[in-house]
Amino acid sequence: MRSALLAISLLATAAAYAQGITNPLPANDAEVIAKGKRLYNQTGCIACHGNNARGAVGPDLTDDEWLRQPTDEMIFNTIRNGRSGTVMSGFAGDITDEQIWQIITWLRDENRKRQ
Numbered sequence: 584m585r586s587a588l589l590a591i592s593l594l595a596t597a598a599a600y601a602q603g604i605t606n607p608l609p610a611n612d613a614e615v616i617a618k619g620k621r622l623y624n625q626t627g628c629i630a631c632h633g634n635n636a637r638g639a640v641g642p643d644l645t646d647d648e649w650l651r652q653p654t655d656e657m658i659f660n661t662i663r664n665g666r667s668g669t670v671m672s673g674f675a676g677d678i679t680d681e682q683i684w685q686i687i688t689w690l691r692d693e694n695r696k697r698q
Contacts, residue, residue: 604656608684610691619689622682626674636693641671645693658687 608615623629623636633639638646653661662683665673674683 603654604659606655606659606684606687606691608681608688610688612688615685615688616692617689618682619685619687619692622678622686623689626678626686628686631670636690644690645697647694655687658690659683662686 623632628636631639631641632644633641636644638644659680661671663673663675663680665671678686
């Protein structure tokens, strides 16, 4: 019985990843957005991506190219694990998954303000 439950759980997890993970936080929650901005500044993202994530050494994270094409999953994985071949290091050991989602929520909000 235990192995059957484990198999079902693994299949459900695999199905969720096959469909892509999406941000579980509400897109228009002012508190989540504010936390995301604070985390962006506190974790040092500002050093490479500039004030309000408009780009500096690293790319602009609020433009349509970055935010409309990549999925939530891709942005999450980039922040969490970094990007091979670039100076973008992962933050998995520094911030929680929820905090990564807060940053993504703020980045998407910044993109909406540009339109």
